[in-house]
Amino acid sequence: MNSNRLEAFSDGVLAIVITVMVLEMKVPDGARIESLASTLPVFLSYVLSYLYVGIYWNNHHHMLHTVERVNGPILWANLHLLFWLSLFPFATAWMGQNHFAVLPTSLYGGVLLMAAIAYWVLQAAIIRAQGSDSLLKKAIGRDWKGRSSPAVYVTGIIVANWSPVVAQALYVAVAFLWLVPDRRIERIVGN
Secondary structure, three states: OOOOOHHHHHHHHHHHHHHHHHHHHOOOOOOHEEEEEEHHHHHHHHHHHHHHHHHHHHHHHHHHHHOOOHHHEEEEEEEHHHHHOOHHHHHEEEEEEEEOOOOHHHHHHHHHHHHHHHHHHHHHHHHHHOOOOHHHHHHHOOHHHHHHHHHHHHHHHOOOHHHHHHHHHHHHHHHHHHOOOOHHHHHHHOO
């Protein structure tokens, strides 16, 4: 089968993830500006997670355009990725509602780490299915961003025990690293 159905399903799941995240943001009591102050950590958590979901959606879209055919391992690897992405609303809400406390910040980093690993597993399944001359393998090359991101997440998880703010800064830094458009696949496939 081609990747259209897989991409459509994944798009639907990611749309639901974003919807659930925004529904976790509760309207503040009161109509004064001070009422909004208590929602700032929740809003900032949402913005970061929204960026991450957008980054995954964008890269997933490009990656699937290199797929000639979908097999069972690709389907399962994609579900594995979607599982970790579906935990973003929980991790986001817990971290924001607890004002970036140690354990929620560490858990958030853990979800980011597992999503990155799941993305790598999906990428590897696609390359394995497409063979040594796969478009994806040519496009990603050494994949320094893909290799360094999990290391930064692990560092953030560890650092969160002493400074959740520094851990958050590391998570934001990885998001900004990926926010810069990655044109490797576009150059190979021509999307």
